[in-house]
Amino acid sequence: MKRTLTIFRGTKENGRYEDYEVEQQEGMVVLDAIHRIQAEQATDLACRWNCKAGKCGSCSAEINGKAKLTCMTRMDTLPDGPIRVGPVKTFPLQKDLVTDVSWNYRVKKRITPFTPKTYTPEEAKKGEFNMKQEDIDRVQEFRKCIECFLCQNVCHVLRDFPENKEVFDGPRYMIRLAELEMHPKDDADRIPYVKETSGVGHCNITRCCTEVCPENIVITDNGIIPLKERMSDRYYDPLRMIWRKLTGKS
Amino acid sequence: MAETRSSPAHPRGFFQTFRKDAWWSYPLFTVIVLGAFGVYSLWAAYTGIAGAEAFHYLDHGRDYLSPFYSPCITDACAEGPLAGTITGVTVVTPALFVMWMPLGLRATCYYYRKAYYRAFFASPVACSVDEPRKKYSGEAAFPFVLQNLHRYFLYLALLFPPFLLYDAWLAFQVNGSFAVTAVALVMLANALLLTGFTFGCHALRHWVGGRLNCFSCSNVAKGRYGLWRGVTWFNKHHGKWAWVSLVWVGLTDAYIRAVIHFGPSIDPILFGGA
Ligand code: SF4
Ligand code: SF4
Ligand code: FES
Ligand code: FES
Numbered sequence: 001m002k003r004t005l006t007i008f009r010g011t012k013e014n015g016r017y018e019d020y021e022v023e024q025q026e027g028m029v030v031l032d033a034i035h036r037i038q039a040e041q042a043t044d045l046a047c048r049w050n051c052k053a054g055k056c057g058s059c060s061a062e063i064n065g066k067a068k069l070t071c072m073t074r075m076d077t078l079p080d081g082p083i084r085v086g087p088v089k090t091f092p093l094q095k096d097l098v099t100d101v102s103w104n105y106r107v108k109k110r111i112t113p114f115t116p117k118t119y120t121p122e123e124a125k126k127g128e129f130n131m132k133q134e135d136i137d138r139v140q141e142f143r144k145c146i147e148c149f150l151c152q153n154v155c156h157v158l159r160d161f162p163e164n165k166e167v168f169d170g171p172r173y174m175i176r177l178a179e180l181e182m183h184p185k186d187d188a189d190r191i192p193y194v195k196e197t198s199g200v201g202h203c204n205i206t207r208c209c210t211e212v213c214p215e216n217i218v219i220t221d222n223g224i225i226p227l228k229e230r231m232s233d234r235y236y237d238p239l240r241m242i243w244r245k246l247t248g249k250s
Numbered sequence: 251m252a253e254t255r256s257s258p259a260h261p262r263g264f265f266q267t268f269r270k271d272a273w274w275s276y277p278l279f280t281v282i283v284l285g286a287f288g289v290y291s292l293w294a295a296y297t298g299i300a301g302a303e304a305f306h307y308l309d310h311g312r313d314y315l316s317p318f319y320s321p322c323i324t325d326a327c328a329e330g331p332l333a334g335t336i337t338g339v340t341v342v343t344p345a346l347f348v349m350w351m352p353l354g355l356r357a358t359c360y361y362y363r364k365a366y367y368r369a370f371f372a373s374p375v376a377c378s379v380d381e382p383r384k385k386y387s388g389e390a391a392f393p394f395v396l397q398n399l400h401r402y403f404l405y406l407a408l409l410f411p412p413f414l415l416y417d418a419w420l421a422f423q424v425n426g427s428f429a430v431t432a433v434a435l436v437m438l439a440n441a442l443l444l445t446g447f448t449f450g451c452h453a454l455r456h457w458v459g460g461r462l463n464c465f466s467c468s469n470v471a472k473g474r475y476g477l478w479r480g481v482t483w484f485n486k487h488h489g490k491w492a493w494v495s496l497v498w499v500g501l502t503d504a505y506i507r508a509v510i511h512f513g514p515s516i517d518p519i520l521f522g523g524a
Contacts, residue, residue, distance in 0.1 A: 008259040015258035062260075065268030065378055084268050086259040089378075093257060132466035134475055156374040157388060160381040167390075184464035201390030204367045205360055208377035221452070221485065225360055228389075228398070229456035236398035 003075060004082040005033055007045070012093045019082065024075050030085060031059055031070040034097070046096040054214055057148030061097050062086045067150045067212050088153040090162075101149055107169050110197070111176060115188040135184045141222060142179035144215040145172060151209035151219060157202045168199035171209035171219045178223035181230065195231045200224065265372075266380045273376035280369035284362075287496055291353070294318050294503050295345035301510040304328035305344060310514040311425035311523075314417075314433055316503040317440055318345045321413040331416065352444070355407040356496070358400040360452045361489045401453040408448060414441035429523035432516075433505055440502040443495035450484030450491055 003024040006017045020037045031049055038045045047070075050056035054072040061070050064084050075083065091099035123129050151171040157164050169177075177194055180186050194200050205228075209219045217223070233240050233250070244250060256262060267273065295318055299305050306328040307314040315322060315330065324344040327333040336347060356362050367373045373388075374381045389397050418441045421434035448454070459478030462471055484491065509517045 010258070012257060017259075062268065062378070064270045066271075067378065079270055081270075086268070089257060089260045093259060134465040138465075154377050156377075156381055157386065159378070160374065161386045164386065182463055184467065186463070199390060201395060202386070202388040204363065204373060204388040204394070206364045206367050206374065206377075208374070211377060221360075221488075225452045226456060226460050229401075229453060230461060232398040232401065233461060236395075237401065 003033070005030075005037065006082045006084045007034070007037070007096070008086040009042075009045070009096055011095055015093070017084065017086070026076075028075050029071055030061075030063055030068075030073045030075060030078075030083065033075060033083075034070060034085070046094070046098045048098050055146055057146035060088050060148045060150050060153065062088060062153075067154045069148060069150070069214050072214060088149070090153040090155070090159045091149070103165060104147070104149055104152060104170075104172065107173050108176065111169075111173060111180070112188045112190055112193070114180060114183065114186055117185050117187040129185050131184065138222075139179045139182050141217055142175040144217055145175060146215060147172065148214060150212045150214065154208040154212045155203075156206065156208065157204075164199075164202060168202040169197070171203070171224065173198060174200060174203070174227060175217060175219055175223035178227055181227065191230055191234050194227050195235055200227050200231060203228075262380055264380065264382045265375060267376075267378055269376070269378060273379055277369035277372075277375050280365045283493070283497065284366060284369070287500055290500050290504075291318060291349070294500075295343060295349050298343045299507065299510065306330075307506055307510050309510075312431065312433070312509075312514070312517070313420045313423065314437070314506045314509070315420070316345075316506050317414060317417070317437070317444075317499050318349055318503050319343070320410075320417050321348060323347055331413070351403065351406040352410055355400075355403040355448070355451075356492070358397050358403055359488075359492065360400070361492045363397065364489075365492075401457065404448070404451050404453045404457075407451075408454075411441060411445040411448060414444055417441070424519060424523040427522065429519050430521035431519050431523075433509060435520075436498075436502050436505055440495075440498050443491065443498050446484055447488070447491040447495040449481060450486075450488040451481075452485065452488070455481040455485050 001024045002021050005020045005022060007020060008015060009018045010016060020041055022033045022036050031052060034045065034047050038047070047059070049059040049071060052071045054069055059070040060067065062085070063070065063073055064078060067088060070085070085097065087093055087097045087099050091101045091103065094100050119129065149172060152158055155171050157168050158170050177190055177198060180188070181190055203224050205220050205224065207220045210221070213219055261268060294316070299316060299319070304327055305315065305319050305322055308328060321332045322330045322344045323332045323335040324339055324347065325334040325337040326340065327344055368375055372382055373386070389395055418434060418438040421437045422428060422430065424431060455478060458481055459465065459474035462474060465471055465475035465478070
């Protein structure tokens with residue numbers, strides 16, 4: 001069966017959608033079709049990919065207006081008619097399907113990394129800290145992130161308001177912060193950062209990030225909301241603030 | 251270089267998107283259901299309960315109280331553990347004294363926030379659909395920063411399930427002896443659904459254990475981990491609990507009103523009764 005792909009070509013200043021026809025073969029994913037077009041019809045078509053296994057997070061794009069990994073989107077799951085493939089919207093367009101996602105790496109750098117607590121005498125004797133499964137489970141979910149930035153792309157705070165990149169780190173970094181904050185052996189306090197710099201308050205928990213995550217990380221409910229609750233403990237809950245003043249306990 | 255919003259690769263403007271699926275179905279559903287519930291519940295709370303004796307339905311050996319009126323706390327209420335707590339107020343119905351608490355829980359609930367920010371504020375109306383406003387600060391600024399006080403509505407709402415269960419218990423008696431009526435079952439389901447909704451609250455999940463960084467470090471922490479897991483079980487489907495319990499509370503009220511109006515023929519006794 002022949003399928004038409006309507007692919008974005010060009011740059012920000014000079015770009016348009018162009019049609020290409022490919023033969024849809026069984027099990028073909030959108031990235032296969034792009035490669036076929038690249039090989040046979042448009043050798044200068046720019047796209048980014050690496051693993052073709054949904055694990056490197058490079059091939060993010062918007063397929064029929066929805067953010068997806070092109071390597072994990074089978075063509076036979078898409079409705080009949082032309083398939084529109086465009087670059088992600090939230091990051092500066094370089095060419096065709098390629099965007100510059102380096103803003104994400106700059107955000108990551110400013111987050112205080114894992115800061116281990118000193119060993120208890122018992123742990124020191126053993127020379128190691130053993131983490132229990134129940135503590136692992138909660139943070140391991142966040143470790144599945146492949147940094148495809150699909151969540152950053154669909155987050156309306158960043159997508160529709162580019163100026164918010166100054167004040168909001170985006171869902172990918174919310175789960176990074178959650179992962180570190182919930183770690184039993186981490187000693188850093190990132191809650192002031194969560195409130196002031198990461199700007200968790202900008203998130204209005206409309207959950208587009210959770211819906212799009214190819215690793216099925218429950219970003220909003222397991223990561224962002226717990227951070228919001230921790231922030232409330234510290235900054236918005238009058239009773240807890242009084243309790244802290246009186247007892248010195250958190 | 252400042253990033254501009256225009257991109258030749260993406261449509262821009264009110265509700266513009268390249269999505270081909272029915273992205274409008276969720277916000278439309280939300281507008282209809284939340285809108286209908288809002289109008290109905292305000293009507294139900296303001297108008298009192300026509301034909302009921304002091305807000306309870308006490309005919310034909312039954313005792314039913316609409317969940318909107320529970321717990322009934324003014325001296326105009328027929329009975330109940332808190333009847334007469336507030337005296338001398340006749341200009342408003344007893345519902346208005348209590349209803350704001352569960353409504354406040356829902357209004358600030360982390361799930362409903364998604365629903366109404368999408369449907370009523372178009373912020374965003376659906377994922378990857380262009381948002382019709384120039385600036386956005388979400389819950390980082392007034393008024394939505396007040397959502398951070400959601401936990402206080404939780405504390406108040408936790409008081410309600412026992413009263414609703416008590417009302418259901420009274421409903422399971424006809425002429426003083428145990429009986430299963432259709433309304434009693436509906437009221438019991440209502441109490442359980444509301445409990446399930448409340449027990450799945452994110453603020454509760456945080457409170458009972460989520461705020462700990464180590465679940466295994468002490469016996470108390472281990473106990474709290476158990477509680478956290480329990481709340482997590484309800485929390486996983488908090489959105490579904492939210493919808494079903496919302497519709498059910500309206501139906502429960504409507505059913506009781508219908509029984510008052512049409513008589514017990516529409517409230518069969520399924521078991522027991524004198
Ligand atoms: S839930 Fe929050 S972080 Fe996730 S997409 Fe929505 S606004 Fe962005
Ligand atoms: S959280 Fe999910 S969607 Fe976001 S970058 Fe990681 S894998 Fe991608
Ligand atoms: S190519 Fe690696 S995730 Fe698609
Ligand atoms: S009731 Fe929904 S999050 Fe609290």
